[in-house]
Amino acid sequence: MMTSAFFMIGFEVEDNQYFGVPLANIEAARSHGMKGRNRSNTSVPSRSEVATLPAKELHGVLFAWINYSATEIIPSRAQIYQVLEVLKTRKDYRELNEVAEICANYILGD
DSSP states (O other): OOOOOOEETTEEHHHHHTTTOOHHHHHHHHHHHTSSSSOOBOOOOOHHHHHHSOHHHHHHHHHHHHHHBOGGGOOOHHHHHHHHHHHHTSTTGGGOHHHHHHHHHHHHTO
16 A cells, blocks of 8 residues: 655655555554444545545545544644645635634634
């Protein structure tokens, strides 16, 4: 699954594509998330997904990551701030009020 041999500040280059979540953490979440009755979210959106997904789909992806993630991939406020920064570069940013609000509330701890 990992294709790069380049390393950058203690994590693989691909990790930055997932807002700094190490690929090993994503893989661990997937292996643990399939067990038990209470299944957790095991997906982390990529920067390209945040930049391109339709608003409704992006809302669901980010909501799941923020609220229902396996322990290995729970986002930090800094990571969600990075998501918000990517959102701000979108041409349709003004139409992403709900998504931006989810991010802002998480950053503020609400």
